[in-house]
Amino acid sequence: MYDVIIIGAGISGATIARELSRYDLKTIILDKEYDVATEATMANSAIIHSGHDPLPGTLKAKFNILGNRMYKQMSTELDIPFMECGGMVLATNKEEHILIEELYARGIENGLQSHELQMLNREDILLLEPNLSDHVISGLNLPTTAVTFPWEAAIANIENAMDNGVELALENKVVKIEKNDYFTVTTNKDVYKGRIVINATGIFGSDVANLISKATFETKARRGEYYVLDKDVRVANRVLYPAPSEKGKGVIITPQYHGNTLLGPTSEFVDFEDVSKTTASGLEYIKTNSQKLVKNIPFHKIVRSFAGGRATSSNGDFIIEESDVKGFINVCGIESPGLTAAPAIAVYVVGEIVGNILKLIKKEDFSPLRKPVVRTFELSNDELNELFKEDKRYSKMICRCEKVTEGEIVDSINRNCGARSIVGVKNRSRAGSGRCQGGFCQSEVINILARELNIDKQQVVYSKTGSEILIGKTKGEK
Numbered sequence: 001m002y003d004v005i006i007i008g009a010g011i012s013g014a015t016i017a018r019e020l021s022r023y024d025l026k027t028i029i030l031d032k033e034y035d036v037a038t039e040a041t042m043a044n045s046a047i048i049h050s051g052h053d054p055l056p057g058t059l060k061a062k063f064n065i066l067g068n069r070m071y072k073q074m075s076t077e078l079d080i081p082f083m084e085c086g087g088m089v090l091a092t093n094k095e096e097h098i099l100i101e102e103l104y105a106r107g108i109e110n111g112l113q114s115h116e117l118q119m120l121n122r123e124d125i126l127l128l129e130p131n132l133s134d135h136v137i138s139g140l141n142l143p144t145t146a147v148t149f150p151w152e153a154a155i156a157n158i159e160n161a162m163d164n165g166v167e168l169a170l171e172n173k174v175v176k177i178e179k180n181d182y183f184t185v186t187t188n189k190d191v192y193k194g195r196i197v198i199n200a201t202g203i204f205g206s207d208v209a210n211l212i213s214k215a216t217f218e219t220k221a222r223r224g225e226y227y228v229l230d231k232d233v234r235v236a237n238r239v240l241y242p243a244p245s246e247k248g249k250g251v252i253i254t255p256q257y258h259g260n261t262l263l264g265p266t267s268e269f270v271d272f273e274d275v276s277k278t279t280a281s282g283l284e285y286i287k288t289n290s291q292k293l294v295k296n297i298p299f300h301k302i303v304r305s306f307a308g309g310r311a312t313s314s315n316g317d318f319i320i321e322e323s324d325v326k327g328f329i330n331v332c333g334i335e336s337p338g339l340t341a342a343p344a345i346a347v348y349v350v351g352e353i354v355g356n357i358l359k360l361i362k363k364e365d366f367s368p369l370r371k372p373v374v375r376t377f378e379l380s381n382d383e384l385n386e387l388f389k390e391d392k393r394y395s396k397m398i399c400r401c402e403k404v405t406e407g408e409i410v411d412s413i414n415r416n417c418g419a420r421s422i423v424g425v426k427n428r429s430r431a432g433s434g435r436c437q438g439g440f441c442q443s444e445v446i447n448i449l450a451r452e453l454n455i456d457k458q459q460v461v462y463s464k465t466g467s468e469i470l471i472g473k474t475k476g477e478k
């Protein structure tokens with residue numbers, strides 16, 4: 001019998017699991033996918049938003065501000081990449097200038113201080129962003145905007161939760177939920193019993209909610225497409241937003257922690273099965289609109305494109321509440337600024353909702369710290385030499401594009417919530433994320449996965465069950 005069953009291993013489920021692991025509770029996370037953080041958490045802009053955009057009085061506004069102020073500490077404790085680069089909303093005409101003045105007032109109402117947002121003219125902006133488009137006339141500076149690595153943010157939270165006793169069950173798709181004295185959650189693999197169920201299933205939120213009672217909301221999938229520029233390109237120093245529209249924040253220029261730049265996203269309601277599909281029209285839209293903010297974008301330096309889904313709720317705000325079935329908690333519709341809001345949402349859900357159902361007793365042995373991650377590209381030559389003496393695997397380069405060593409890949413596999421697939425290794429270590437997109441290193445990653453997981457190389461999967469890369473041995477292969 002579990003005290004809490006979390007359904008969904010994205011950033012919401014991950015941060016809630018970590019928060020629950022502070023207490024003397026038996027908790028498990030269920031997810032239908034082969035790995036954690038494979039849907040909305042994997043395909044987003046990675047921005048920790050300042051809180052200037054949500055409508056005052058909404059849950060988005062409340063948890064955006066709180067989450068932004070929690071991220072640095074969380075990232076320090078869990079060794080999550082975190083870049084305090086700042087951000088800016090840009091206006092290209094008088095109408096947009098009026099809009100960003102309204103955003104300034106909205107940010108103040110949401111709780112930002114005057115030093116946390118400033119109106120700038122074109123001359124001021126050019127000192128900060130010399131590659132500014134000729135169209136830009138003014139901007140709203142947002143110094144508390146930051147960028148994280150969203151996959152690792154979720155992975156790190158789940159790893160720390162598991163280090164503190166939380167269980168994880170992947171490839172468990174929930175098909176049935178019943179409630180008597182306790183909940184019985186049936187998956188395609190097993191049956192789990194629990195006192196509380198937390199529904200953190202993203203775009204499938206209303207579907208899962210309907211398994212126990214009639215949902216009072218609907219979640220729809222909104223597709224966002226992106227381009228990724230090579231890391232030797234830097235077209236902006238900070239996150240650059242266009243003036244927002246009814247579709248969202250628009251096509252954003254986002255420098256990333258590891259050196260790449262994201263262009264996107266688009267915003268289009270689609271069927272669930274289409275959220276990860278890029279389109280020619282969508283990618284062209286990104287090219288056209290990104291040039292309204294900055295100039296001289298080297299589109300020939302694009303290394304990949306991708307798309308992902310965001311869960312938009314029918315009420316236009318986060319759904320964070322206990323349903324009409326006592327103990328069943330919905331955490332749904334967590335679209336932008338959901339990544340930012342996640343740690344604050346977790347504190348609220350555990351303290352204010354779970355805490356009203358179960359007695360929360362803090363663990364004396366809880367550790368908020370994750371074992372630090374060795375990232376050799378960040379180390380000095382002296383530090384590298386000392387590391388090589390301790391473990392020769394850190395001297396063998398596997399991914400030349402991203403400078404990822406064998407030691408880093410082995411570590412990514414053998415931690416709690418470790419990698420079990422080629423994409424899993426990529427998401428944790430960045431092996432395969434560079435210019436060649438795994439063209440040179442993928443065979444070595446397969447060898448390492450097979451060795452560390454003690455399986456045949458033909459059993460190594462790309463991303464999920466059934467996606468094996470190798471189908472047989474070639475002549476002379478041992």
